[in-house]
Amino acid sequence: MSFLRDHGLSITLTILTAATIAGMIFAGAHAFNQEAIMHGEATVTVADYLFTGHFLSALFENWESEFLQMAAYVCLTAFLYQRGSAESKDPDALQDEVDEDAFKKKDDPKAPWPVRQGPLIRTLYSYSLGIVLAGLFVLSFVFHLRASAAAANIEAMRHGEPPVGLWTRLADAEFWFECFQNWQSEFLSTLLLVLLSIFLRFRGSPESKPVAAPLSATGK
Known part of the structure; x- marks a missing residue:
């Protein structure tokens, strides 16, 4: 249990x-x-x-937007602030000393393996979450493009039109419409989470400030 x-x-x-x-x-x-x-x-x-473009295009189209949202969220919250939001670091606080101390703990047996290695591996590990999420976004984007081209070719065949290649599909406004219609919703939902967490609460959630916390208090 x-x-x-x-x-x-x-x-x-x-x-x-x-x-x-x-x-x-x-x-x-x-x-x-x-x-x-x-x-x-x-x-x-x-x-x-x-294995059809109809399914794979829809699947990777959505994965792509989710990984973009998470990668942007992780990276932007490392450098930008929103006073009062549970999703932001305190703009008045000193830079987090915990992560700074991580570079001083290379001999600590309890530290993760990458922390105990050389500066290059340690630096890559310190940004690994954003790097991996950005990499997953790129992979999903490529798979979305390939599957979207396959789906477009089915439609082209039905209308007696010539098939399209990847580069042609990449330049197609319809493909970018598929991308932007998802990307905008991801950024909007993240924006709303950041702003609503200033005023609203959900008891017990780490994504919420304590119920009695003042609106001006930053959550992280």
Whole structure:
């Protein structure tokens, strides 16, 4: 039971992720086959649908925007402030000494392995969260582009048009519409979280200031 208590958040989020992806697969396959029937084309099985541009484009389009949001959030909150927000460091406080001390703990056996290595590895580790999230955004963007091109080629075939290549799809306004329609919502939701955490509370959440904290108090 202690394992479930200690890891309940990640376990629950994993289950929710798997459940919603499954829902996306079955709903998407149904919609894809309806469109195929309308054009007199053969339908596909759920297993085959997993490899279509229709599914992969939608999947990576959303992953791409989420990784962009998280990477931007992690990096921007390291340097920028919002007074009173639970999502910001205190603009009046001195620079966090905990991370500064990490570079002085290279001989501490309890410190993570990268901290006990040379300056290069230690520096890379100190920014590893932002680096990995940015890398996942780039990978998702590339996979989205490839899958979006595949989906566009299906539509082109249905209308008797020539297929499009990756570079042609990259320059296509429709592809960038797919990107921006998700990116704007991610930045908006982050902005609202930052601002609403100044005035609103949720007891017990680390993303909220204490209920009795003044509006001017910064959460982190």
